Amino acid sequence: MKKFSGLDCILLIDDDIATNFLHTLTINDSGLDVKVQDVESAQDGLDYLTCKGKFIECAEFPRPGIILLDINMPGMNGWDFLREYEKLPEDIRARVVMAMLTTSLNPDDATHAKKIGYLKGFISKPLTKEVLMKIVEENFVV
Amino acid sequence: MDEKERAAKNLEKAEHKIRILEDMIEHTTRNLYLANMELEHRSGEKLFQSKQLLEKASRELSDYKLALDASAIVSIVGVDGKTEYVNALFCSLSGFTQAEILGQDQRMVNSGFHDKDFFKIMFENIRLGKRWRCEIKNKTKDGHFYWLDMNIIPFNNKYGKPERYISISFDITEKKQRENELERQNRELQQFVYIASHDLQEPVRTIDGFARLLNTNYGLTMDEVGKKSLSFIADATTRLSMLIKGLLDYGRLGRNAERKPTDLNVVLDHVCEDLGALINDSQAEIIRSNLPEMNGFETELHLLFQNLITNAIKFRKKDSKPVIQITSRKEVGFWHFQVKDNGIGIDPAFHKKIFQIFQKLHSNTAYEGSGIGLAHCQKIVELHDGLIWVESELGKGSTFHFTLSI
Numbered sequence: 001m002k003k004f005s006g007l008d009c010i011l012l013i014d015d016d017i018a019t020n021f022l023h024t025l026t027i028n029d030s031g032l033d034v035k036v037q038d039v040e041s042a043q044d045g046l047d048y049l050t051c052k053g054k055f056i057e058c059a060e061f062p063r064p065g066i067i068l069l070d071i072n073m074p075g076m077n078g079w080d081f082l083r084e085y086e087k088l089p090e091d092i093r094a095r096v097v098m099a100m101l102t103t104s105l106n107p108d109d110a111t112h113a114k115k116i117g118y119l120k121g122f123i124s125k126p127l128t129k130e131v132l133m134k135i136v137e138e139n140f141v142v
Numbered sequence: 143m144d145e146k147e148r149a150a151k152n153l154e155k156a157e158h159k160i161r162i163l164e165d166m167i168e169h170t171t172r173n174l175y176l177a178n179m180e181l182e183h184r185s186g187e188k189l190f191q192s193k194q195l196l197e198k199a200s201r202e203l204s205d206y207k208l209a210l211d212a213s214a215i216v217s218i219v220g221v222d223g224k225t226e227y228v229n230a231l232f233c234s235l236s237g238f239t240q241a242e243i244l245g246q247d248q249r250m251v252n253s254g255f256h257d258k259d260f261f262k263i264m265f266e267n268i269r270l271g272k273r274w275r276c277e278i279k280n281k282t283k284d285g286h287f288y289w290l291d292m293n294i295i296p297f298n299n300k301y302g303k304p305e306r307y308i309s310i311s312f313d314i315t316e317k318k319q320r321e322n323e324l325e326r327q328n329r330e331l332q333q334f335v336y337i338a339s340h341d342l343q344e345p346v347r348t349i350d351g352f353a354r355l356l357n358t359n360y361g362l363t364m365d366e367v368g369k370k371s372l373s374f375i376a377d378a379t380t381r382l383s384m385l386i387k388g389l390l391d392y393g394r395l396g397r398n399a400e401r402k403p404t405d406l407n408v409v410l411d412h413v414c415e416d417l418g419a420l421i422n423d424s425q426a427e428i429i430r431s432n433l434p435e436m437n438g439f440e441t442e443l444h445l446l447f448q449n450l451i452t453n454a455i456k457f458r459k460k461d462s463k464p465v466i467q468i469t470s471r472k473e474v475g476f477w478h479f480q481v482k483d484n485g486i487g488i489d490p491a492f493h494k495k496i497f498q499i500f501q502k503l504h505s506n507t508a509y510e511g512s513g514i515g516l517a518h519c520q521k522i523v524e525l526h527d528g529l530i531w532v533e534s535e536l537g538k539g540s541t542f543h544f545t546l547s548i
Contacts, residue, residue, distance in 0.1 A: 015505040018374035025367065040505050074502035074513070075492065 001033040004140035006095055008062035012038040013045040014070035023127045030129045035062050042073055042081035049092055064096060066135065071102045071109055082116065097139045101125050215290065215311040221304055223247050235313060237283030253287050255279040268296045268307055277314065289318040335393030339386045346386065350379040388514035392499065395442055395518065396525040404440045406433035413447045424455045426464040433470050434477055436548060442522040449515040450542050454483035456509060476528060476548055482541040488534040
């Protein structure tokens with residue numbers, strides 16, 4: 001098990017539970033010493049970050065070092081999430097590596113993603129061990 | 143003295159009379175002169191006024207002609223079919239010079255695109271003195287085609303018989319090309335959706351088949367992750383199959399169907415029968431008012447009501463029975479329908495998004511569905527030249543409004 005400093009948790013935001021299941025398996029198989037938290041909606045993702053809603057008593061949960069965000073979600077989608085995320089206090093957003101996970105074939109999405117400076121990745125699903133480790137090694141140290 | 147004096151007196155008298163007469167003449171002459179002056183002045187003014195009016199009218203006319211010539215293609219044809227006048231735009235578009243076309247039959251711009259009846263009906267109408275408007279495909283001198291939106295206005299002689307026809311037209315070649323391109327693309331798109339969804343079903347069936355095989359033959363020996371993975375594969379293939387079917391249906395809506403008189407009360411009866419189990423299980427109450435009979439696509443209208451009622455039941459509040467109210471109202475040129483429910487409602491932020499294909503507001507765990515139902519509804523309403531929209535607030539029920547042209 002490899003422990004990276006500042007990487008205690010990876011937050012998966014995806015409405016598809018099968019995808020969350022698969023990505024959790026991939027992360028667990030990668031040998032990273034990290035907690036995986038999955039949520040099924042953008043709102044739950046925001047609630048996890050701010051310890052609100054169903055995560056009101058989860059303040060002691062580790063803060064995510066990486067957020068893997070799906071674009072196409074019912075209701076509030078990935079882009080909507082980012083707009084809300086940008087409004088959060090700086091201390092919540094500090095040291096968070098944000099990457100988008102997508103099956104989108106829409107070239108507009110990739111163009112849009114390039115415009116968002118803090119996005120560290122625009123990754124096609126499913127997440128592989130190699131892509132995951134590349135993001136981790138580029139942004140964290142052992 | 144007598145003779146002389148009398149004569150002198152008479153002379154004096156006569157001279158006096160003459161002076162009086164002279165005065166009178168002078169006076170009359172002056173009056174005449176004045177009267178004449180006055181007369182001249184007045185008639186001059188009248189003449190001046192008429193001249194001004196005439197000038198104004200002629201200026202207006204020439205302005206009109208200038209504006210018309212700058213924007214429209216104008217030609218004048220006599221009852222004998224000979225061209226009497228064409229403007230510059232006619233020449234520049236058709237490629238013929240005035241000299242080439244004046245006195246000629248307008249058949250020289252005939253493209254051969256329209257059949258005999260097209261011209262027969264046109265001539266029948268204009269000979270009766272009726273205005274005629276049509277879209278016509280013509281041919282230039284060098285063989286290119288162009289489209290006109292043409293108005294023919296017959297003008298009668300004093301006996302009430304048509305004397306000449308003035309035609310005022312606009313070049314709509316680009317518009318026609320875009321229309322044709324759009325039609326072609328639509329056909330292609332429909333074809334594409336149809337073929338794509340057909341071909342997509344095949345691999346989906348294969349995946350589904352093998353997932354079942356794995357489950358039957360190896361299910362018992364698998365660990366939890368294996369079993370869960372298989373069940374995810376099964377769920378995903380079912381959903382994919384449903385999405386493809388939805389896409390296929392979407393492409394098919396309104397195809398090969400004709401509008402015919404449809405009694406919406408009967409349509410709604412059938413929908414309620416089809417949804418019998420769902421209505422019973424959810425104890426839904428459906429309050430109906432009398433609906434109209436209208437010219438429509440019956441199968442599509444059935445689907446429209448079925449989707450809206452299914453949604454109203456599906457998105458009900460957990461603690462209360464669904465109550466669905468269906469009403470209609472006649473407006474000018476269309477029927478306005480409302481399907482009102484007491485369900486969970488929709489945040490106004492999503493009122494537009496819900497009609498887009500594959501857009502959902504809830505996860506599959508919360509509400510099963512493909513996100514295609516309201517896209518279908520929108521397409522069906524548009525087939526009937528109508529609009530669909532929703533009026534709703536979160537937690538306060540929803541009212542779906544739609545209009546269908548009469």
